[in-house]
Amino acid sequence: MSKEFPRLSMIKEAAVRINPFIHRTPIFTCSTLNEMTGVTLYFKCENFQKVGAFKFRGACNTVFSLTEEEASRGVATHSSGNHAQALALAARLRGIPAYIVMPENAPTVKVAAVKGYGGIITFCEPTLEARESTLEKVVAETGATFVHPYNDFRVITGQATAALELLEEVPELDVVMAPVGGGGLLSGTALSVKYLSPATRVIGAEPAGADDAYRSWKAGYIIPSVNPKTIADGLLTSLGENTFAIIRQYVDDIVTVSEEAIIQAMRFIWERMKIIVEPSAAVPLGALLEKNNFPRGTRVGVILSGGNVDLEKLPW
Amino acid sequence: MSKEFPRLSMIKEAAVRINPFIHRTPIFTCSTLNEMTGVTLYFKCENFQKVGAFKFRGACNTVFSLTEEEASRGVATHSSGNHAQALALAARLRGIPAYIVMPENAPTVKVAAVKGYGGIITFCEPTLEARESTLEKVVAETGATFVHPYNDFRVITGQATAALELLEEVPELDVVMAPVGGGGLLSGTALSVKYLSPATRVIGAEPAGADDAYRSWKAGYIIPSVNPKTIADGLLTSLGENTFAIIRQYVDDIVTVSEEAIIQAMRFIWERMKIIVEPSAAVPLGALLEKNNFPRGTRVGVILSGGNVDLEKLPW
Incomplete structure (x- = not known):
């Protein structure tokens, strides 16, 4: 496989291209969540992006x-x-x-x-x-x-600009985490992180009930998502060959997360940070709450992917 | 009544004093809400303050x-x-x-x-x-x-720093709105606004079901809050003599808001801005949605007072 992955210059051109139209979203921290997890968290708030998501x-x-x-x-x-x-x-x-x-x-x-x-x-x-x-x-x-929702290099290059902004503001991150569904956000994130800060680990977080990316990554070929069951309804889709190629090469780990941990993480973000995120966006923090094995003080960037949630149907 | 109101220098000293401990909260804008109301809104996000409120x-x-x-x-x-x-x-x-x-x-x-x-x-x-x-x-x-929750000049001076920060970042406001319960936030807001930008109007917003501040302001003396009924549970208390003295002198108007408009405003803030505010914080936007008579393009600052809400008991 010799894919021509989007280069750093293309991600930077994309940032300039979309800059007049997007929100440059803020990066939030939360001392309570830092104490709770023992790591230092930097949340890139794409829930504040136009349309309510990194998309x-x-x-x-x-x-x-x-x-x-x-x-x-x-x-x-x-x-x-x-x-x-x-x-x-x-x-x-x-x-x-x-x-x-x-x-x-x-x-x-x-x-x-x-x-x-x-x-x-x-x-x-x-x-x-x-x-x-x-x-x-x-x-x-x-x-x-x-325009495919994720399996398109122009789309992936656009999603990569979120991590680009994150690293511009917080350059010394040990880890960057993003949720993975079709892989557009995770592959874009991986490109930006590995181009700008090769020693930073990139970790995908996926619901255990929709763990096709985890299994594909382990197997080395795409295993489609069949009957996925998770509250994180943005993460039901299968990987595409373009997103998978980037993820295989540049993502250091994919971890799976229980539904309980996703809901708990979502609730923590709502209650402690006072911001609204959708279940999919809470999956990386869910992984941290469930199986945090980072050394104390590890600096972790997290892409909060979106905030579109039905206020009539909350999971608690 | 010859109250010695806190002076501008005291508010600036308070800002320096508390600066190492508080969050300098961001100011959010929302193009959808601007289109909907016809005015340009600047929300000072005290829901992100430590403890989740301006207090x-x-x-x-x-x-x-x-x-x-x-x-x-x-x-x-x-x-x-x-x-x-x-x-x-x-x-x-x-x-x-x-x-x-x-x-x-x-x-x-x-x-x-x-x-x-x-x-x-x-x-x-x-x-x-x-x-x-x-x-x-x-x-x-x-x-x-x-330490009284509001009827204390040191407390009022502290609350005044929220509007001080707002005006530092957005100096040319036509109106600043804040909710009113005991009056600590509204009186502090009025001091900062009138010291720094005397032509800017200061408007208090109060639930119609707890309209003692409105009636007191009209009457010229404190009418206590009796059996108030509102979802905005931060606004049930009566004015104090210190807060009332400042409000009488410096607040330009107090408007009352229906429960429906408060809930609608709270929901708009959650859905469109993706941030969590408590009902009390939504009262000024409720007033704007219900009886907006500002000319198009009026620049309105709104203090979002807090974000402490029981996620099990949402009003929709």
């Missing part, structure tokens, strides 16, 4: 990387989650159409959010086949550029 | 204003809320005892929080008389300095 970085980088001619035909994806909203907003900011294929049983609140950002929705049956065939049709009709 | 500023200023001799005998108060925790932590930081009188039916979580900060608790019957007589006894026995 906006990748969508924005991709949309603003397109040529004028490509851009004029718009972008397309199938998603009912944060990527759909992120792509719709990025497209609106460039003034181009975003075609979003969504299953007809998608929650109304998510449909409304995509519409709110100006996305043009095509509904389909709630199967992967229907989503893919509907998307193909939309792309064929419009000439729009398909 | 730590006043407690800290008072504790570190004491002479060595006064300090050696400790501080005392009766409270089951944020002030008790704030005073206990401030005292611990100075290395002196904090005697806290709490009703025997206080929620275990609040008792545990005060104990966690090293407070020495004396329980009493859950009546105002019992609280006051028990406190008198504790003070007589220990020689501790009583």
